[in-house]
Amino acid sequence: MLDGRPFEIFGQGSRVNDTHLDQGSDIDLVLMLTAPAPGYGWEEFRDDVLTVLGKSYTVRMGRRCLNVDDPGSLFGEMVDVLVATEHRWYPVPGADYYEQGVFFRDQDGRAIVNFPRQHRRNGDAKDRCTEGRFKAAVRSAKRARRLGGADLMIDGWLAPSYLIECLLFNVPDRVYRSAASPSAAYRDALAWLRRTHRDDPATFAALPCQNGINRLFGPGPDQWDPGAAARIIGVLHQL
Template identity: 65%
Template sequence: MQKLAAAENVLRTALHRSPLLDNRPYEIFGQGSRVNNTYLDPASDIDLVLMLEAPTADYGWAEFRDDVVATLAESYTVRMGRRCVNVDDPGSQFGEMVDILVATQHQEGVFFLDQEGRPIVNFPKQHRRNGDDKDRRTGGRFKQVVRETKRRRLPVLPEAPSYLLECLLYNVPDEVYRTATPGDALAWLHRFQHEDPGGFAALPCQNGINRLFGSGPDQWDAGEAARIVDVLRQL
């Protein structure tokens, strides 16, 4: 968490130096495996959200994104990734590779466009809060199983998204985690998918608001998720 806090401070200092963002209200907070304490590699990227509060008709996501990129480019090597502004210079003041999701406030969540211009609304604060609550209810077993499952998938399914795995495992009932191994949690998901494929396809994300499966740019295919579960279960 020290690295995350340090990166937040570096970003805040960089933004304060720019007249482009004078009087623009924004919030910076962490997301992803580091802030959720489910990361495997201490050198993994730091994921931050930079959220414009109270966007207006003449200053919304696109204008904010352009001003943020212009500001950071004055001091750092940056590029636009599929969804985030990537700071690719580990020798900079950030000291790490940093991904910054530039977004605008949208009700209780955040709004942004991906590289193809498709709108996405997500809820990173709810994701973190729900994960922390489940970890407390399960005596720390939930996040332990998430980390073990991510580690298990690396040799055979490195392309399996960490976010998908975490959300799938979040839907496993708390009582399974009281004595769970990764195999127990994956076995529950495997049984649930075979016994109730409709219920499996309707599973929510960890934020409890978005659906995990569907045709949206931030959703997955239920059949492919079932295949990933089945492969991991047999390891």
């Protein structure tokens, strides 16, 4: 059913970004149609992928991804597959250069555009510039999130790892590098975020995602409220 359809498969998420805590965490993959055609877009591609995978594996539709709930399948582990179509964002309208992103819809049918490859590239560069302290801070925040439980919930969902990682990405490199230790760098990063929200709320509300293209806060289905994010930072700071 997918024969002749041009697509790419690549990794995203904590395993690929090296911010995961457990070796048994899910593998996150993107299955991206690279040439949507009239009459064959995201909905048709998603339905075809669901049909093809469903012939061999136990598959269910999650909030955004197809969950392959079969430990014996594919890579021998649980796999989440984000079905998407290619999205091209042109920083300069009319120019030839573009950033390649992904388009998909969530369970409620809301359109989302994201840039996972840029997210990974920028995170790797940040980690090099901070001598490994950025990703160490992300892992520390995730461990603290496990302890925070209900105090870190947003609309009934545990504070997303993506939100936490993007927040810590926006902390200046000098804050990480000047700390006495990796654990001190994590605390200093949270303190910087708390001060920025308190003293310069406009700057805090304008923080970008780690991909450098999307805005972290706003009304979109993949955005959050600055006040809720500040509350999460406060809880993490206390843990």
